[in-house]
Amino acid sequence: DTAVSQTPKYLVTQMGNDKSIKCEQNLGHDTMYWYKQDSKKFLKIMFSYNNKELIINETVPNRFSPKSPDKAHLNLHINSLELGDSAVYFCASTSASGKTEAFFGQGTRLTVV
Amino acid sequence: GENVEQHPSTLSVQEGDSAVIKCTYSDSASNYFPWYKQELGKGPQLIIDIRSNVGEKKDQRIAVTLNKTAKHFSLHITETQPEDSAVYFCAATSGNTPLVFGKGTRLSVIA
Numbered sequence: 001d002t003a004v005s006q007t008p009k010y011l012v013t014q015m016g017n018d019k020s021i022k023c024e025q026n027l028g029h030d031t032m033y034w035y036k037q038d039s040k041k042f043l044k045i046m047f048s049y050n051n052k053e054l055i056i057n058e059t060v061p062n063r064f065s066p067k068s069p070d071k072a073h074l075n076l077h078i079n080s081l082e083l084g085d086s087a088v089y090f091c092a093s094t095s096a097s098g099k100t101e102a103f104f105g106q107g108t109r110l111t112v113v
Numbered sequence: 114g115e116n117v118e119q120h121p122s123t124l125s126v127q128e129g130d131s132a133v134i135k136c137t138y139s140d141s142a143s144n145y146f147p148w149y150k151q152e153l154g155k156g157p158q159l160i161i162d163i164r165s166n167v168g169e170k171k172d173q174r175i176a177v178t179l180n181k182t183a184k185h186f187s188l189h190i191t192e193t194q195p196e197d198s199a200v201y202f203c204a205a206t207s208g209n210t211p212l213v214f215g216k217g218t219r220l221s222v223i224a
Contacts, residue, residue: 004156033211040216041151041200041216041217041219042214042216042217043157043202043214043217044214045211045212045213048210048211056210056211090156090157092156100145101147101159101162102147102159102212103159104149104156104157104158105156106154106155106156107154107155107156
């Protein structure tokens, strides 16, 4: 069974569109994250949720809005997509302490054209 | 906040040789230091981790060392194999914040 699954794996869309990426974890973890990986492979934290509540929101444009319907799901909605949003987005989860292994999804490669 | 520096950015070694990747961190409160391996088209996967109450940890061909005083930690891979080729990331956290990653090292093992 996949521990952290995100869909879709690939997403190609035009500038100005709105899109969502879904993430689910079946590990019983309390904390979930969204990371953005740019073309240089740099992994940067975007959001952190603990038990459905937003804990950390790094400097991310308001066009990005995470939604956590329950602690096993953390979706990412992006409005008015821009060329610079093209990247690979990773969902991850960990136990509440944060000092144990973080499990990552397979990533969603978003290409804005 | 935490800042993690990782070197080198690329590393090529002959099969069978050792590879060493080094990281430094800035926040003295950080106490958990994992290493992740990312293969092409996949998400990062944990290969080894170390906590601040330990100076060294080994798992088969992989070892990690931690120097808390100098805020350094390193990954050592011995007897490298072509399947070790990937991007490796170090990270650090105090447990109260998300993992902060280094910028990655692209390791190429040449057969």
